Amino acid sequence: MKKMMKSSEENHDEKSLGLCYVDSLLNLELPDEEGGKRKLSENEIVSLCSEFLNGGTDTTSTTLQWVMANLVKYQEIQSKLFHEIKKIEQSRSEDSNDGEIQEEDLKKLPYLRSVVLEGLRRHPPGHFLLAHAVTQDVVLDGYVIPKEATVNVMIAEIGRDPKVWEDPMMFKPERFLNEEDGSVNEELADVTGNKEVKMIPFGAGRRMCPAYGLAMLHLEYFVANFIKEFKWTAKVGDEIDLSEKQEFTIVMKNPLWAHVSPRKQED
Numbered sequence: 651m652k653k654m655m656k657s658s659e660e661n662h663d664e665k666s667l668g669l670c671y672v673d674s675l676l677n678l679e680l681p682d683e684e685g686g687k688r689k690l691s692e693n694e695i696v697s698l699c700s701e702f703l704n705g706g707t708d709t710t711s712t713t714l715q716w717v718m719a720n721l722v723k724y725q726e727i728q729s730k731l732f733h734e735i736k737k738i739e740q741s742r743s744e745d746s747n748d749g750e751i752q753e754e755d756l757k758k759l760p761y762l763r764s765v766v767l768e769g770l771r772r773h774p775p776g777h778f779l780l781a782h783a784v785t786q787d788v789v790l791d792g793y794v795i796p797k798e799a800t801v802n803v804m805i806a807e808i809g810r811d812p813k814v815w816e817d818p819m820m821f822k823p824e825r826f827l828n829e830e831d832g833s834v835n836e837e838l839a840d841v842t843g844n845k846e847v848k849m850i851p852f853g854a855g856r857r858m859c860p861a862y863g864l865a866m867l868h869l870e871y872f873v874a875n876f877i878k879e880f881k882w883t884a885k886v887g888d889e890i891d892l893s894e895k896q897e898f899t900i901v902m903k904n905p906l907w908a909h910v911s912p913r914k915q916e917d
């Protein structure tokens with residue numbers, strides 16, 4: 651990381667290459683304690699780059715693992731999802747069928763979206779938001795939040811609140827579907843907290859994850875194509891263990907080991 655910084659520092663004036671994230675950090679000036687300005691220290695830049703890289707990769711890959719683990723554990727959910735995906739494939743004309751589920755197909759797959767949403771509700775990769783603070787004393791619901799005190803928002807607990815979610819610890823993607831027509835219940839599926847805070851795996855408001863659309867796209871795309879191409883089962887005699895372990899994100903304590911076999915015609 652430090653080597654990358656050095657190279658960016660040396661090539662800093664080569665305007666034709668455009669600015670990257672490290673360049674922005676090198677250019678950044680913060681107010682210092684004497685009322686002047688200061689640059690970021692090398693350690694601060696390394697830490698910001700590392701958070702940025704981890705924040706953009708660990709989160710999605712951890713969620714993907716949790717979703718796949720549930721699809722291995724609950725074969726009936728995997729089977730229902732596979733049939734939804736297969737229908738899309740069958741509805742395509744011969745010449746447009748290049749095999750892969752594409753970005754534009756995803757909006758026609760409500761069960762897929764509810765599987766991903768259920769993964770994010772039941773197993774959000776971060777159990778807390780990044781630490782926040784208020785700039786002045788605030789009274790919220792009768793409680794005083796003092797200026798600059800650290801405020802942690804408990805994401806996982808919000809998504810597992812039994813007053814909002816029936817059987818909160820169960821993995822039940824159907825909870826996100828309208829009974830009448832199987833479409834996604836957009837009110838429940840709102841992960842932004844704009845309508846009501848029911849689950850906020852990406853945070854809410856101004857500092858919400860700026861990449862939540864990209865993350866949803868990646869998750870839906872990978873789950874759809876993984877399930878379309880392969881049948882996922884547990885190793886013989888293996889129970890999928892959903893215990894958690896705290897790392898940068900909340901990961902599976904016993905990582906998923908699965909048999910992955912190509913789909914046959916009759917599947």
Ligand code: HEM
Pocket residue numbers: 702705706707709710713774775776778779780781851852853854856857858859860861862864865
């Ligand atoms: C399943 C995937 C992801 C989840 C659940 C997630 C969740 C979050 C959460 C909870 C926050 C903190 C919000 C707050 O403190 O209010 C956050 C911030 C952030 N996320 Fe994500 N994230 C995901 C994927 C990504 C990806 C793919 C990227 C980049 C490509 C990314 C970039 C960021 C950045 C830069 C911030 C800091 C925003 C700020 O401080 O203003 N995240 N994310």
